[in-house]
Amino acid sequence: MDSRIIFGIVSLLIISTGTVFAQESLISVQTDDNNYDEGDTIVISGKITTVVGETPITLQLFTEGNLVEIAQIKVAQDGTYSHTVIAEGPLWKKQGEYIVRVSYGEGNVAESEFNYLPKSEIIETTTNFEVNAGNSGTFDVEYTIKGGTVKNIVIDPEIFALIVQIDSTDEGTISLDLPREFIGAEKQNGKDDTFIILIDGVEVAYQESVVLSESRVITINFEQNDSDIEIIGTYVVPEFGTVVMMILVVGIMATILVAKNKFQTII
Numbered sequence: 001m002d003s004r005i006i007f008g009i010v011s012l013l014i015i016s017t018g019t020v021f022a023q024e025s026l027i028s029v030q031t032d033d034n035n036y037d038e039g040d041t042i043v044i045s046g047k048i049t050t051v052v053g054e055t056p057i058t059l060q061l062f063t064e065g066n067l068v069e070i071a072q073i074k075v076a077q078d079g080t081y082s083h084t085v086i087a088e089g090p091l092w093k094k095q096g097e098y099i100v101r102v103s104y105g106e107g108n109v110a111e112s113e114f115n116y117l118p119k120s121e122i123i124e125t126t127t128n129f130e131v132n133a134g135n136s137g138t139f140d141v142e143y144t145i146k147g148g149t150v151k152n153i154v155i156d157p158e159i160f161a162l163i164v165q166i167d168s169t170d171e172g173t174i175s176l177d178l179p180r181e182f183i184g185a186e187k188q189n190g191k192d193d194t195f196i197i198l199i200d201g202v203e204v205a206y207q208e209s210v211v212l213s214e215s216r217v218i219t220i221n222f223e224q225n226d227s228d229i230e231i232i233g234t235y236v237v238p239e240f241g242t243v244v245m246m247i248l249v250v251g252i253m254a255t256i257l258v259a260k261n262k263f264q265t266i267i
């Protein structure tokens with residue numbers, strides 16, 4: 001057989017074998033978010049296609065070429081791995097892009113990126129918002145927000161809700177001091193009840209940090225790109241539900257009077 005043909009076949013086998021080996025040895029990496037603030041927990045995870053004995057994964061974390069974190073991670077039998085990093089300490093001072101680099105064996109490398117913001121750069125706003133309550137005038141809601149800005153706060157009297165419209169540039173929190181005179185959630189015995197909180201139509205949990213005789217302070221976590229936060233209670237000013245009931249009662253009474261008059265006329 002021609003030596004050139006033999007050489008060609010061997011070359012194809014080497015290329016083919018090398019391609020298969022590279023595909024089977026790939027490693028992946030990702031983080032559980034794209035943006036982190038100082039003090040956050042970063043969860044780094046991924047998968048190895050082909051596990052080689054007890055070989056660990058080497059993880060390195062860089063920013064602007066400076067090494068921030070290094071670790072060796074054990075790989076599970078199914079090829080998965082996970083590692084957590086707390087974004088705090090003397091090396092976590094620079095704002096910007098951070099690179100996660102993982103390597104496994106020889107030549108198997110993967111990278112992922114995220115943005116980081118130290119506390120010194122986190123913008124937290126505390127101010128009052130004047131809410132229009134229609135015929136009842138206006139009232140102030142004091143709030144503190146980080147990770148976004150408040151665009152508007154409006155009342156939806158049909159569902160006894162205060163709707164906070166935000167521009168969320170990142171995941172964050174908003175704390176609101178809700179005056180009892182204008183919005184609240186109460187049981188029939190007058191005791192405090194829980195609010196229903198919806199973010200873009202999805203119910204979420206909230207924390208209540210302060211309970212005062214004149215107000216209740218609640219804190220709500222939101223995600224990047226969230227927009228409408230609905231705080232639904234049992235009453236809100238103006239009390240649309242009460243007005244509707246009064247109109248309904250007047251209507252029923254008028255119907256009864258008309259019917260009574262007709263009945264008397266027939267008699």
